[in-house]
Amino acid sequence: MITRTPSYDLSSRNTFRMKVKCALYVEVTAEADLQALDWDSLPQPVFVMGGGSNLLFTKDFPGTVLHVGITSLCPAPTGHLLVTCGAGVVFDDFCAWAASQNLWGPENLSLIPGECGASAVQNIGAYGVEAKDILAGIRAWDMKERRFVDIDPADCEYGYRTSRFKTQWKGRYVITSVTYRLSKEPKPILDYGGVRKALSCHSELVEESLTPQIIRDTIIGIRRKKLPDPEEIGSAGSFFCNPVISREHFEKIVKTAKEDNGADYEVPHYVVGNQIKVPAAWMIEQCGFKGATNGGAQVYQNQPLVIVNATGNATPEEITGLEQKVIDTIAAKYGITLHPEVEHI
Ligand SMILES: Cc1cc2nc3c(=O)[nH]c(=O)nc-3n(C[C@H](O)[C@H](O)[C@H](O)COP(=O)(O)OP(=O)(O)OC[C@H]3O[C@@H](n4cnc5c(N)ncnc54)[C@H](O)[C@@H]3O)c2cc1C
Known part of the structure; x- marks a missing residue:
């Protein structure tokens, strides 16, 4: 479904809560919507937005803000180790799901605000883990060639909070889904940002008995003490x-x-x-x-x-x-x- 709202108030769509408007806000909920969209009619420029948690709108936006509201989370049938998330899945919902399945990979990235689409743009990172460590594939709409492409994360030049999506590819792709690779093998990463210390008050510190859920809960505890909750501030x-x-x-x-x-x-x-x-x-x-x-x-x-x-x-x-x-x-x-x-x- 394609929803278009002219003169849209973005204040509830950016975590900084800047009171700004865009000329047109477009929400799509399926890949086919991107093919069906009348791209030539959209006010320019087109800016693709996720959860608005890494943005500072400095003024009203004269063009179109496009949001991909695809929210499916699909584990691959063979053993759940590859999981494809729609770009609009809240990244922490994916982290919570992985922990609930006892699968390793994103637990250190728990509670990072924003959506899965942006995780592949930003190479989000926390407590010794980055998105690139678990990315297996990216599907996107190419706004230049107007077709879908599958992008190999190896081609994305990931670095500290950056990728080609933020440099040469800026403004070109609308990410529709991201595939992550998870692991059944325990891979606790504890040596960053006081994780080991916070775990030491945990009765189950014996490393072999740690679970993704224990690490997730610990990281959520650390983050809540240090970082402002976007719901409150x-x-x-x-x-x-x-x-x-x-x-x-x-x-x-x-x-x-x-x-x-x-x-x-x-x-x-x-x-x-x-x-x-x-x-x-x-x-x-x-x-x-x-x-x-x-x-x-x-x-x-x-x-x-x-x-x-x-x-x-x-x-x-x-x-x-x-x-x-x-x-x-x-x-x-x-x-x-x-x-x-x-x-x-
Ligand atoms: C309290 C707080 C704590 C945070 N902690 C961390 C942290 O620990 N580590 C960290 O790395 N970040 C952190 N962040 C920053 C933020 O959460 C991440 O950058 C996150 O990935 C942004 O996701 P988003 O969906 O809100 O993207 P947005 O802010 O909406 O967009 C970010 C960029 O991604 C692009 N984009 C978004 N969706 C798509 C898409 N579907 N297709 C193409 N391009 C797209 C946008 O154009 C923009 O360039 C924090 C933010 C807050 C508010």
Whole structure:
């Protein structure tokens, strides 16, 4: 079924709760709808949207916002190890289903907001797992050639929160379904973000007795303490990407941090090949932005990587104003330009 709504209010469709409109909102619920759609009649540009949880609408959108509301979850008949989810399946519903079947793969990605279609665009990641680790296939409508294509994840150039869908293929494909590969073999990944520590109060810590459900529940517990619940407070999750810098640059940052915090101070970091990833949240906190506000926009107290719509009435200008203050201050102090993870529309 194709539903078209002109002058559509997007405020309930983006987790930042920006009060903006698009010229036309189109919802399709089957692949055939994409073939039947009169593409030439749509206000341009066409923007494909999932759950709106990684977007910052900065103004009214002059074109068409298209949403794929295909919500089927289909395990392959042979042993359930391949599962095809419609692009509109809520990603966490898929995680919950996998855990309920005692299948391994997405448990560390539990509670990430958004839909399955976007998981393949964003290469969502958390607690040592990324979507690319479980992606087996992607089906999409090619808006340029107006035909369906099957895309091999190996061709998607997945990296940290990125893929070809965000670069060369930007604006070309409407993902209709995503196939994930799950495993019956236990594969607990516990060494990120305090998962092992949180599990240590669990009576079943013996690794062999862990289940995807136990890990899922643990991760949900950790996330609920740190991240704002999109139902209660508007945000788009991590606002900035964590920068990766040279070792020489990192040494300069260590020097500044020791001057600020004392000689024994250790800067949190991760080694990535020859380079160093520095948590943007750490820099934001060091610059005194934790809890800082700009009108209704606020750097989230519990996790400074997140900017929230604290009052529910923040304007796009207040959010981007706070964003710019953070970027400018960090550039001046550390010589690093932060880049937003959140897509600005
Ligand atoms: C509280 C909170 C916590 C978060 N935590 C995490 C986290 O831990 N890890 C993480 O990686 N992300 C996290 N995010 C970000 C967000 O959840 C992910 O980026 C998610 O994948 C976005 O999904 P969505 O369906 O909302 O996509 P949208 O935000 O609607 O769109 C994201 C991008 O995908 C494209 N897209 C969406 N659907 C389709 C489709 N069917 N076909 C083609 N293109 C499509 C859009 O055009 C856009 O470019 C968090 C967000 C919030 C609000």
